[in-house]
Amino acid sequence: MACIQKTLRGLGVLRQLPRESTVNQTYCRYASSYKYLQVDLDKKTKVAHLTLARKPANSLNCDMMKEIAMATNELDQDRDCKGIIINSCVPNIFSAGLDLTELYQAKELFFQDFWRSLQAMFSTIYGTKVVTMAAIEGHAPAAGCIIALATDYRVMSEGKFNIGLNESMLGIPMNFWVKDAFIATCGQREGERALQLGQMFIPSTALQIGLVDEVVPQELTLPTVQKHMKQWVKVPGGARGLTKSLIRQQAMDNLKAKADEDLLIMTRHMLSQPIQNTIGAYLENMTKKSKR
Numbered sequence: 001m002a003c004i005q006k007t008l009r010g011l012g013v014l015r016q017l018p019r020e021s022t023v024n025q026t027y028c029r030y031a032s033s034y035k036y037l038q039v040d041l042d043k044k045t046k047v048a049h050l051t052l053a054r055k056p057a058n059s060l061n062c063d064m065m066k067e068i069a070m071a072t073n074e075l076d077q078d079r080d081c082k083g084i085i086i087n088s089c090v091p092n093i094f095s096a097g098l099d100l101t102e103l104y105q106a107k108e109l110f111f112q113d114f115w116r117s118l119q120a121m122f123s124t125i126y127g128t129k130v131v132t133m134a135a136i137e138g139h140a141p142a143a144g145c146i147i148a149l150a151t152d153y154r155v156m157s158e159g160k161f162n163i164g165l166n167e168s169m170l171g172i173p174m175n176f177w178v179k180d181a182f183i184a185t186c187g188q189r190e191g192e193r194a195l196q197l198g199q200m201f202i203p204s205t206a207l208q209i210g211l212v213d214e215v216v217p218q219e220l221t222l223p224t225v226q227k228h229m230k231q232w233v234k235v236p237g238g239a240r241g242l243t244k245s246l247i248r249q250q251a252m253d254n255l256k257a258k259a260d261e262d263l264l265i266m267t268r269h270m271l272s273q274p275i276q277n278t279i280g281a282y283l284e285n286m287t288k289k290s291k292r
């Protein structure tokens with residue numbers, strides 16, 4: 001965790017937050033600290049719910065990604081927290097991925113802050129020693145899928161929802177740490193196919209390729225995650241946490257070592273005219289669609 005804090009501090013993401021605003025002895029809510037999240041920690045079960053709450057689609061703007069990193073870090077530091085469930089309060093959408101309105105015609109300095117915040121959000125969730133699970137009750141494209149990939153266990157709702165890394169289809173080339181996380185989860189062959197094609201998956205296919213661990217009716221999604229979490233937090237935390245670090249440390253070290261390089265490459269790509277044109281056209285389509 002020292003590594004996560006160092007990364008966050010380096011990225012200017014970590015700031016002093018109030019330790020907690022206590023509602024009562026067994027239930028505490030960090031929500032007052034966050035604009036785009038609700039964070040509730042049940043001190044009795046030692047399980048926190050980190051609920052994405054940026055309507056209308058939980059698109060990830062720079063501040064929201066910073067908040068997710070800070071909240072995860074804060075929970076990681078809290079002795080009363082053994083598990084974090086990430087879910088959404090937006091019906092049928094887990095997260096619509098990066099906020100394209102912030103990416104469109106972004107200035108270089110802002111983009112750098114934005115990308116560092118994405119790196120920090122991922123590495124904080126991926127690197128925390130506490131158990132993390134995603135209750136995916138709707139769409140999870142691109143960076144929405146990245147949040148889910150960073151967790152230890154994913155349950156998705158049945159329905160007409162999509163999950164996956166569609167970056168190629170948006171003209172955005174894949175980067176190394178997202179590719180690594182996808183391949184670690186779904187394997188080399190699936191990675192070669194899905195990442196080149198920018199494929200999105202319906203829940204049953206996501207289950208087949210191992211992108212999610214379970215698919216259940218929507219109303220059972222959160223209860224199913226809560227049931228699994230109850231089991232996982234029973235495992236002695238020291239041993240489980242060290243085992244998790246052992247498995248994820250290499251990826252964390254790679255990201256830390258190559259974060260600047262990733263930023264440089266992605267700045268060049270994302271601010272290039274062809275990608276900006278694609279994002280502009282995509283935004284125009286979304287506006288037309290919602291006017292219909």
Ligand SMILES: CCCC/C=C/CC(=O)SCCNC(=O)CCNC(=O)[C@H](O)C(C)(C)COP(=O)(O)OP(=O)(O)OC[C@H]1O[C@@H](n2cnc3c(N)ncnc32)[C@H](O)[C@@H]1OP(=O)(O)O
Nearest residue numbers: 056057059096097098099100139141142143174175286290
């Ligand atoms: C190697 C790179 C690593 C990381 C890179 C990641 C790249 C990204 O994350 S780029 C973002 C990719 N995201 C998408 O392609 C999804 C785009 N959105 C959708 O497909 C749909 O919105 C949805 C399937 C998520 C939901 O569809 P639904 O019909 O329910 O809602 P909409 O009417 O489409 O959207 C509601 C509302 O939200 C706005 N919005 C949706 N997505 C975004 C977004 N990514 N950024 C900004 N705003 C978004 C949409 O315009 C609507 O706004 P209004 O109600 O104000 O019109």
